[in-house]
Structure formats: C-alpha cells, structure tokens
Amino acid sequence: MKYKRYFRKTSLKQKGVGDFFLNEILAKKPKFFLEVGVYHGVTARNVCELLYQIHGSAFQYIGLDLFEVNNENKSEIIPNTEFSNPLKKIYFKYIKKQDPYSISAVRDLLKKFKNNVNLIKGNSNIILKKIDMSKIDYVFLDGGHNYETVLNDLKCCNEVVKNNGIILCDDYDLTFAPGVKKAIDEFVLENNFDCQIICNNRFAKIQRR
Numbered sequence: 050m051k052y053k054r055y056f057r058k059t060s061l062k063q064k065g066v067g068d069f070f071l072n073e074i075l076a077k078k079p080k081f082f083l084e085v086g087v088y089h090g091v092t093a094r095n096v097c098e099l100l101y102q103i104h105g106s107a108f109q110y111i112g113l114d115l116f117e118v119n120n121e122n123k124s125e126i127i128p129n130t131e132f133s134n135p136l137k138k139i140y141f142k143y144i145k146k147q148d149p150y151s152i153s154a155v156r157d158l159l160k161k162f163k164n165n166v167n168l169i170k171g172n173s174n175i176i177l178k179k180i181d182m183s184k185i186d187y188v189f190l191d192g193g194h195n196y197e198t199v200l201n202d203l204k205c206c207n208e209v210v211k212n213n214g215i216i217l218c219d220d221y222d223l224t225f226a227p228g229v230k231k232a233i234d235e236f237v238l239e240n241n242f243d244c245q246i247i248c249n250n251r252f253a254k255i256q257r258r
C-alpha cells in the first residue's frame with residue numbers, strides 16, 4: 050500500500066512510515082476505525098481508501114480533532130499547520146479557499162466517503178468519554194501529546210483492546226514529548242496488555258496478550 054500525501058501536511062511524512070502504517074492496518078482489516086488527531090486529514094483519507102478496498106462500503110471512520118488552537122487548548126502540542134511551500138499556500142488560499150486544518154476542509158477531502166465518515170471537533174479529554182467504543186476495533190492515537198491527555202485517551206480506549214482490537218500510538222519515543230512514552234508504559238503495565246514498539250521506535254502497538 051502506498052501512502053499518499055494529497056498536497057497537505059501529515060505527521061507520517063517520513064519515508065516509508067506511511068506505507069508501514071497502512072500495512073499494519075491491512076494486517077488487521079478493521080471495520081470501525083477511530084483516529085484521535087486528524088490534523089489535515091491525510092491519514093484519514095489513506096485509511097478510508099484502504100478500508101474501502103478491503104470492505105467496500107461496510108466500514109466506519111471516526112476522526113476527532115480540536116481543529117483550532119484557542120485559549121482552552123493551548124497547553125496541547127499542536128504541529129505547525131502553516132505551509133512553508135508557497136505553492137501549497139496559494140492553492141489553499143486562492144484556489145481551494147480553505148484552511149486545511151479545519152473540519153470543513155477535512156470533510157471536503159473525505160467527501161468520497163461521506164456515508165462512512167464521522168468527523169468530530171473537540172477535545173479528546175471531553176469527547177472520548179462520550180464515544181461508544183464497543184464496536185471500534187482499531188484506534189490510531191495521535192492527538193494531544195502531553196502525559197495527561199495520552200493517559201486519558203488510552204483509558205477511554207481500554208475497551209477496544211479488551212475486545213481484541215488494537216491501539217496504535219504514534220510518537221512513542223519523542224524527545225520533546227516524553228509524556229507519550231510515560232503514559233503508554235503505565236497504561237500497558239496496569240492492564241497487562243501486550244505492547245510492541247515498531248517502525249524504529251515510532252509506533253507503540255497495544256493489544257491483548
């Protein structure tokens with residue numbers, strides 16, 4: 050599977066990482082996918098394309114993001130959403146007339162799958178508690194990177210692992226966000242889950258033993 054960039058920004062930009070990620074999804078073939086931290090929606094689109102190839106229309110994708118930086122969420126680590134590439138700046142400002150880091154722009158990128166996609170704007174510390182996790186069989190956890198948020202997100206997705214699903218966490222070993230590793234290690238130990246660190250320490254893959 051080839052991971053495509055769709056002329057937008059993504060955290061899976063490093064060579065080979067996106068393809069590795071898609072092969073992980075392909076191995077599990079989930080039907081109910083949750084992504085925490087959607088950003089420009091590039092991974093969302095890649096996941097939907099893949100799940101469509103596997104299941105036709107019989108899949109669901111839920112994507113959750115703040116989709117804005119404001120006073121309430123300024124403690125979260127949010128990647129720079131601006132382009133350095135002037136062509137991309139022009140394309141979004143004058144042709145698409147969109148902010149690519151907005152729920153409407155991501156909805157537009159995913160419109161091909163509009164019947165399968167549910168995008169939610171909000172903070173995972175509040176929203177995840179309200180999501181029914183009983184059917185979700187794959188979580189890509191790539192939202193807030195501070196310790197409290199990662200631990201909250203993992204706890205809210207505990208049921209997914211108990212039901213034989215997978216939580217794949219990005220940025221396991223980031224020097225500038227040590228809280229990710231700390232929260233994952235604690236969560237895995239407390240629940241006695243299996244945790245494989247894969248793709249050159251990039252992802253933590255959490256599942257039942």
Ligand SMILES: C[S@@+](CC[C@H](N)C(=O)[O-])C[C@H]1O[C@@H](n2cnc3c(N)ncnc32)[C@H](O)[C@@H]1O
Pocket residue numbers: 058059060061085086087088089090091092093113114115116117125126127128171172173174191192193194198
């Ligand atoms: C690293 S980016 C996600 C990249 C995306 N998964 C991809 O593959 O391109 C992290 C995203 O998490 C979002 N985020 C940060 N804290 C959050 C929170 N507490 N709740 C929801 N989203 C959050 C940010 O707005 C940002 O878009």
